[in-house]
Amino acid sequence: MSLADASTFTRRLDDLGVAVAAGPPEECATMVEAAAGEPAVGVPLGRSGPDGLADSPARLPDRVETEPTTTDLRAAHTGVTAASLGVAEYGSVALEADPAGTEPVSLFVDRHVVVLREADIVPDMPDAFDWLGPRARDESVDVVFATGPSATADMGGLVHGAHGPKEVHVVLLRDDGATDGSDAADAAEGVQ
Amino acid sequence: MSSDAEAGASDAAGAGDPDRETKAERIRELLATEGDAVAENTRGFNEGRYESTGRLDDYEALKEEARAVKEDAIERLPDLIDEVRETVEANGGTVYLADDAADANRYVREVAADRGAERAVKSKSMTSEEIEVNAALEADDVDVVETDLGEWVLQLADEEPSHIVAPAIHKSREAIAELFAERFDPDDPPETAEELTMFARERLGDLIEGADLGMTGANFVAADSGTMLLVTSEGNARKTVTATDTHVAVAGVEKLVPTVEEFSPFVELIGRSGTGQDVTSYISTLTPPVDSPVPDFGSDQEPLADGSDADRDFHLVLIDNGRLAMRDDETLRETLYCIRCSACSNACGNFQSVGGHAFGGETYSGGIATGWEAGIEGLDVAAEFNDLCTGCSRCVPACPVGIDIPWINTAVRDRINRGETDPSQLDWAFEELVPDEEPGGLDLGTRLVGNYATLAKWGHKTAPIANRLADAGPVRALAERVAGIDRRRELPEFARESLVEWFDARGGPAVPADEATREAVVYPDTATNYVDVARGKATVRALEALGVRVRVPDLPGSGRPPLSQGMVATAEAAAEDLYAGLAPHLDAGRDVVVIEPSDLATFRREYERFLPSESSERLADASYDAMEYVFGLLENGADPAGLRAPSEGTGPVASGKRIAYHPHCQARTVEVGEYATATFERLGYDVRVSDTECCGMAGSFGYKTDYYELSVDVGEPLREQFGDTDRTVVAPGTSCTEQLDALLDAAPRHPIEVIAPRG
Numbered sequence: 028m029s030l031a032d033a034s035t036f037t038r039r040l041d042d043l044g045v046a047v048a049a050g051p052p053e054e055c056a057t058m059v060e061a062a063a064g065e066p067a068v069g070v071p072l073g074r075s076g077p078d079g080l081a082d083s084p085a086r087l088p089d090r091v092e093t094e095p096t097t098t099d100l101r102a103a104h105t106g107v108t109a110a111s112l113g114v115a116e117y118g119s120v121a122l123e124a125d126p127a128g129t130e131p132v133s134l135f136v137d138r139h140v141v142v143l144r145e146a147d148i149v150p151d152m153p154d155a156f157d158w159l160g161p162r163a164r165d166e167s168v169d170v171v172f173a174t175g176p177s178a179t180a181d182m183g184g185l186v187h188g189a190h191g192p193k194e195v196h197v198v199l200l201r202d203d204g205a206t207d208g209s210d211a212a213d214a215a216e217g218v219q
Numbered sequence: 220m221s222s223d224a225e226a227g228a229s230d231a232a233g234a235g236d237p238d239r240e241t242k243a244e245r246i247r248e249l250l251a252t253e254g255d256a257v258a259e260n261t262r263g264f265n266e267g268r269y270e271s272t273g274r275l276d277d278y279e280a281l282k283e284e285a286r287a288v289k290e291d292a293i294e295r296l297p298d299l300i301d302e303v304r305e306t307v308e309a310n311g312g313t314v315y316l317a318d319d320a321a322d323a324n325r326y327v328r329e330v331a332a333d334r335g336a337e338r339a340v341k342s343k344s345m346t347s348e349e350i351e352v353n354a355a356l357e358a359d360d361v362d363v364v365e366t367d368l369g370e371w372v373l374q375l376a377d378e379e380p381s382h383i384v385a386p387a388i389h390k391s392r393e394a395i396a397e398l399f400a401e402r403f404d405p406d407d408p409p410e411t412a413e414e415l416t417m418f419a420r421e422r423l424g425d426l427i428e429g430a431d432l433g434m435t436g437a438n439f440v441a442a443d444s445g446t447m448l449l450v451t452s453e454g455n456a457r458k459t460v461t462a463t464d465t466h467v468a469v470a471g472v473e474k475l476v477p478t479v480e481e482f483s484p485f486v487e488l489i490g491r492s493g494t495g496q497d498v499t500s501y502i503s504t505l506t507p508p509v510d511s512p513v514p515d516f517g518s519d520q521e522p523l524a525d526g527s528d529a530d531r532d533f534h535l536v537l538i539d540n541g542r543l544a545m546r547d548d549e550t551l552r553e554t555l556y557c558i559r560c561s562a563c564s565n566a567c568g569n570f571q572s573v574g575g576h577a578f579g580g581e582t583y584s585g586g587i588a589t590g591w592e593a594g595i596e597g598l599d600v601a602a603e604f605n606d607l608c609t610g611c612s613r614c615v616p617a618c619p620v621g622i623d624i625p626w627i628n629t630a631v632r633d634r635i636n637r638g639e640t641d642p643s644q645l646d647w648a649f650e651e652l653v654p655d656e657e658p659g660g661l662d663l664g665t666r667l668v669g670n671y672a673t674l675a676k677w678g679h680k681t682a683p684i685a686n687r688l689a690d691a692g693p694v695r696a697l698a699e700r701v702a703g704i705d706r707r708r709e710l711p712e713f714a715r716e717s718l719v720e721w722f723d724a725r726g727g728p729a730v731p732a733d734e735a736t737r738e739a740v741v742y743p744d745t746a747t748n749y750v751d752v753a754r755g756k757a758t759v760r761a762l763e764a765l766g767v768r769v770r771v772p773d774l775p776g777s778g779r780p781p782l783s784q785g786m787v788a789t790a791e792a793a794a795e796d797l798y799a800g801l802a803p804h805l806d807a808g809r810d811v812v813v814i815e816p817s818d819l820a821t822f823r824r825e826y827e828r829f830l831p832s833e834s835s836e837r838l839a840d841a842s843y844d845a846m847e848y849v850f851g852l853l854e855n856g857a858d859p860a861g862l863r864a865p866s867e868g869t870g871p872v873a874s875g876k877r878i879a880y881h882p883h884c885q886a887r888t889v890e891v892g893e894y895a896t897a898t899f900e901r902l903g904y905d906v907r908v909s910d911t912e913c914c915g916m917a918g919s920f921g922y923k924t925d926y927y928e929l930s931v932d933v934g935e936p937l938r939e940q941f942g943d944t945d946r947t948v949v950a951p952g953t954s955c956t957e958q959l960d961a962l963l964d965a966a967p968r969h970p971i972e973v974i975a976p977r978g
Binding site for chain 2 (some may be wrong): 128170171172
C-alpha cells in the first residue's frame with residue numbers, strides 16, 4: 028500500500044457513492060457507531076477479515092450484535108464486517124465467506140459497514156488475484172470482491188439494493204505508525 | 220405481454236417465397252414491439268463500453284492477455300478437466316462431466332432428488348438455459364425460481380431472454396409494472412423502477428429463504444484450485460449460494476482457465492465490454508463447498524454461526540454438449556474463447572434494432588451466437604439468423620478476446636450455402652452472370668450479390684438498356700420475387716464509360732515519372748469502376764495534384780461481395796486473381812490506393828486467410844485508404860494548395876466548409892476512418908463525425924426484401940444526427956452513400972470528391 032493507493036481507493040469509493048470514514052484503529056468503534064444504522068449485527072473483527080485485526084485496538088461498538096440469530100439478521104438494518112483487502116483502482120473490497128458469517132451479515136441487510144485496514148489496500152486487480160491465488164489453492168477460501176452497493180437496471184432504471192445492501196460505508200483504519208517490513212497489525216499496536 | 224405477436228403475418232403481401240415473408244414479418248413485428256427498448260439499452264451499453272474501456276491505460280494489452288489465456292486453456296482443455304476434477308474433489312465437492320443436455324439434466328435431477336429438494340433457486344446462467352434444466356426439474360415437481368430480476372420477469376411472463384447479459388431489455392418499465400399487477404394483484408401496485416425492484420426483492424427474498432437447492436452458472440473456473448468466478452450485480456447469486464446447503468454449478472467446459480491469477484484480465488474486461496461498468500458490484504470467487512454457515516431460516520433462535528463446520532454439498536456440472544467437437548473444428552474453435560460479455564450484441568447495428576429474439580438461436584444471441592448455435596444445436600438453427608450478421612465488423616474491436624466474429628459468420632454461412640442447395644432453381648438461365656465456385660442451386664439472391672463484379676461489368680456494357688430495365692416496374696417485381704431484391708431501393712445506375720476506360724482515353728498517367736513524388740495504382744473497385752466513376756476521377760485528380768504518378772489498370776473484383784454471401788471459395792479465387800493482377804505493380808514499388816473501404820478491409824483482414832502470408836502482408840502493407848494516402852502525402856510535405864480548401868463566405872457558401880462525415884464501419888475497424896477527419900481539418904473544414912457503428916445498408920443487406928425495413932431502422936440514428944444539417948454530407952462507402960441518400964435525400968459524396976481539385 029502506498030498513500031497514492033489509499034487516495035485512489037477513497038476517490039473510487041466516492042465515485043461509487045460509498046461513504047468513507049478514516050482514522051486510527053482506536054477510533055474504529057466511534058466511526059462504526061456513526062456509520063451503522065439501527066439495529067445492527069456484525070462479525071467480530073479478526074473472525075471477519077485478516078487475523079491481525081483481532082490483535083488490533085479496533086473494536087465494534089457494543090450495540091452491534093456480534094452473535095446474531097437468523098431473526099436478528101432478518102431484522103437488522105446494518106451489517107458490520109471486516110474486509111481482507113481493498114483494490115484501489117476499482118474501489119473494491121474483498122469479503123471472505125468465512126465460517127463466522129461475514130457473507131450473510133454483509134448481504135442480507137440494507138447497509139453494509141466495512142472495516143478495512145489501509146495497509147490491506149493493493150493497487151490493482153492483478154495484485155488482488157496474486158493475493159487470492161495461493162489462498163484459494165491452499166486454504167480453499169471463498170472471496171467476494173464487492174464494489175459499491177447491490178445494483179440492478181432490470182426494472183427500467185438504475186436501482187440500488189436489488190438483493191444485497193442498498194448502501195455501503197467503509198471505515199478505513201489508518202496505520203500511521205507503520206514502518207517498513209512490519210506487519211500492519213503490529214504497526215497498529217505500536218501506535219498505542 | 221406478447222399476446223399479439225405472430226398474428227396475421229402471412230396473408231398480407233401476396234405471392235412470393237413464404238419463408239421470406241415470415242422472416243420479414245417477424246422482423247417488422249419486433250421492430251414495432253421491442254425495437255425501441257432494445258435500441259435504447261444496447262446503445263447505452265455500447266457507449267458505456269467506449270467510455271469504460273477508454274479509462275484503461277492498457278486496454279489492448281489486457282485484451283491480448285485475455286486472448287492468450289483462452290487460447291492456452293482451450294488448447295489444454297482435456298488436461299484442465301482432469302485437473303479440476305482433482306481439485307474440486309479434494310475440496311469436498313463433486314465434478315460431473317455431462318456429454319449433453321439430457322445427461323446434465325439427469326444428473327441435476329438426481330442431486331435434487333437425493334437432497335429431497337422442493338425448491339431450487341437459480342442465479343442467471345445462459346448454460347442452464349442451453350440445457351433447459353428448469354423444465355427438467357419442474358417435471359420432477361421441483362419449484363424452480365429465477366432470482367435475477369430480469370430472468371424472474373421473463374419467467375413470470377413466459378418469455379425468452381433477448382440479450383445474454385440483460386435478458387429483459389426488451390421489456391419496458393410499464394410492461395413490467397403491468398405484469399406484476401396482473402400476476403400478483405398487489406394492494407398498492409409498484410410502478411417506479413425503485414418500487415418494482417423492492418417488490419421483487421421482497422418476494423424473491425422469501426423464496427430464497429425457503430429454498431433447498433442453489434443453482435448458479437460460472438463465468439470462469441480455475442483448474443488449479445476448483446475456484447469458480449461469478450460476475451453479478453444484484454447479489455442474487457451470493458444469496459443463492461449462501462442460503463442453500465446444496466450448490467449445483469453448471470458450466471460449459473470452455474469456462475476452465477488454468478489458474479486463479481488468470482481471472483484478473485477477465486475481471487477487468489468483462490463488465491467494461493458488456494454493459495460499460497468498470498467492474499460489476501460483485502465478483503464472487505468461490506472455492507466450494509463454501510465456508511459460510513447455512514442460515515437456518517426455519518429455526519429463528521439458532522445462532523447464525525455456531526462455530527461448527529458448514530455442512531454443504533457442491534456439484535460442478537461441466538457441460539460438453541458439442542464443445543469438445545467445436546474445439547476440433549478450425550472455424551468454430553474460436554467461439555470457445557467467448558466470455559459471454561455481450562459486446563458483440565451491443566456494437567451490432569442490427570442487434571440494436573431487433574435484439575436477440577430475431578438475432579439469436581435456441582439460447583445464444585448476437586454476432587457470436589452463430590458459432591455457439593452452429594456448434595451446440597446445428598447449422599439449421601444458425602441458419603435462421605446468420606443473415607443478420609452483415610460483416611460490418613464493428614464487433615471485432617469490441618470483443619475482449621479478439622474473436623473474428625464476422626469470419627465465423629461467413630464460414631458458417633458458407634456451410635449453410637453448401638448444405639441448403641436447392642437444385643430446382645433455374646441457375647442455367649444465369650450461368651454467365653454467376654460464374655462462381657459455388658454449388659448449383661444456391662439461393663439466387665445470394666449468387667447475384669456474390670457475383671456483383673460480373674453483374675456490374677455486364678450492366679456497364681449494356682448501360683442504357685440495363686439501367687432502363689432496372690427501373691422498369693415488372694423487372695423490379697421479378698427481381699423481388701425471384702431474387703429477393705426489394706423494389707423500394709433504388710438500384711445503382713451503371714456508367715457508360717468505366718473509370719478504366721476514362722483513364723485510358725485521357726492518355727494514361729499525367730504526372731511524368733521524373734517529376735513524381737510517388738507512384739500509385741488507384742484500384743478500380745467494382746462500384747467505382749462501373750457505377751460511381753466520379754469518385755474515381757476525383758481520386759486521380761487529387762493524387763496527381765499532390766505529385767503522384769497514378770495508374771488505373773484494369774483489375775478484377777476483390778471478392779468482398781461473394782464473401783458477404785458466405786461464398787468463400789469464390790472470394791478466395793477472386794483474391795488470387797486480384798493479387799496476380801497487382802503483383803507486377805507491387806514489384807515495381809507502387810502503392811495501391813483504395814477508394815472503397817470494404818475492399819481495403821478485405822485486403823487487410825480476410826486476405827490473410829486466402830493468400831500466402833507473404834503475399835497478404837505485402838499487399839496489406841502497400842495498400843492505403845484514399846484519404847489515408849492523402850493525409851500521408853500531406854504529412855510528408857506535399858503541398859495542400861493543390862487540393863480544394865473550403866469556400867469562405869456566409870450563407871449557403873459557408874455550408875461547403877461544414878462537413879458531416881459518416882465513416883465506413885469496416886474502415887473504422889481497420890482504423891483508417893479518422894484520416895478523412897484529419898485531412899479535412901488540416902485543410903480548414905469543420906467536420907462533424909457520426910457515432911453510428913454502421914449505416915445499416917452493409918453492402919447488399921439493405922437491398923434484400925427481408926431486411927429492407929430493418930436496414931432503414933438501423934440507419935435511423937444517422938437521420939437523427941444528420942437529418943436537418945446544412946453540412947455537406949460525405950461517406951466513403953458506396954452502400955453508405957445509397958443509404959444516406961435514401962435517409963437524408965442528400966446525395967452524399969466520397970470525402971475525396973470534396974477536396975479534389977475540380978475536373
